[in-house]
Amino acid sequence: MSDALTVHVNRESLHGLSVPDSFAASDSFDVVLVNHGESAHVHLHLDDSLSEQAAVEAPNHHVEGDGERRVRVTRTGDGTARGNLKVVTAYGATTRLVDVELTEPDGGDEPVEVGEELSRPQTRTEGRQLPSIGPVPLGPLLAASGAAVGLAVGAAAVSGSVVVAVAVVGIALLAVGVLAVLLAKRG
Numbered sequence: 001m002s003d004a005l006t007v008h009v010n011r012e013s014l015h016g017l018s019v020p021d022s023f024a025a026s027d028s029f030d031v032v033l034v035n036h037g038e039s040a041h042v043h044l045h046l047d048d049s050l051s052e053q054a055a056v057e058a059p060n061h062h063v064e065g066d067g068e069r070r071v072r073v074t075r076t077g078d079g080t081a082r083g084n085l086k087v088v089t090a091y092g093a094t095t096r097l098v099d100v101e102l103t104e105p106d107g108g109d110e111p112v113e114v115g116e117e118l119s120r121p122q123t124r125t126e127g128r129q130l131p132s133i134g135p136v137p138l139g140p141l142l143a144a145s146g147a148a149v150g151l152a153v154g155a156a157a158v159s160g161s162v163v164v165a166v167a168v169v170g171i172a173l174l175a176v177g178v179l180a181v182l183l184a185k186r187g
């Protein structure tokens with residue numbers, strides 16, 4: 001199974017499309033838009049049956065002149081599906097259909113190796129501790145910060161002024177900083 005479906009744009013004529021008759025994939029794949037001429041817009045669309053098992057990352061794509069663009073078609077389901085990928089250019093003047101078959105994804109028969117260290121239980125540390133900033137526990141700092149924000153919101157609501165709220169937040173944060181320094185010296 002191939003991992004890329006190649007579409008040739010402007011190879012034989014202006015707005016011409018050359019696509020394979022069919023394509024099969026068991027996993028996500030790329031549609032490679034190869035432009036052999038002038039810049040072009042290409043639209044890609046999965047029909048209903050394919051849309052149940054896959055999705056195109058985006059439907060409309062600009063391909064620079066003599067350029068190439070990869071468009072990802074991602075498997076969204078595990079089942080099988082068969083349907084058409086519609087490739088359109090020149091605002092619908094040129095349309096081609098590719099018969100696409102999505103088969104069951106390969107499960108892979110290779111065993112998964114687990115490291116020896118992962119097979120043993122992890123040791124637990126006794127007594128879970130809250131995070132801290134140096135010797136200062138985070139709990140009191142968070143409580144003080146919450147009080148500062150509450151004070152700022154209250155002051156802004158009462159005064160109706162953003163300037164007052166900013167000043168109160170600044171003073172409250174300064175107070176929290178002083179509290180953190182005092183707690184650090186004490187601890």
